[in-house]
Amino acid sequence: MGPTSAIVLYAVIWWMTLFCVAPLRLKTQQDLGQVTRGTPSGAPEVHHLKEKLLITTGVATVIFLIAAGVILSGVISVRDLDWFGRMPPD
Known part of the structure; x- marks a missing residue:
């Protein structure tokens, strides 16, 4: 994984985490x-x-470190995700 793909992966994880965290403890005008x-x-x-934003950054960093570790270690590769046999064998 190159630096650009790492930045893109972190950005995607950060935004998805923000969308999950944003509704928590939200008080609307109607509630008040x-x-x-x-x-x-x-x-x-x-x-x-x-x-x-602080919670999002912390959670996204942990998720990114796990995902980057899995990607860089080679535990899961693109060939593992080829369920339909489209990739030619090595």
Whole structure:
């Protein structure tokens, strides 16, 4: 795995982790009973964004280290994922 593919892999893992972490502990305007006129009731009022970004970075780093370790060690290769026999044998 080259440096560019490592950066891309980390970025994909980071964003997917952020999308999983973002809804946690989210308080909407409707939850607090303070809906501002002209905004959707599901708009976030308290989002804890800084904490979520730190959590996302930590979790994504751990997941990336595991994925990079598996890729670099060769435990799983592209040939292992060839379920339909499309790759020619060595």
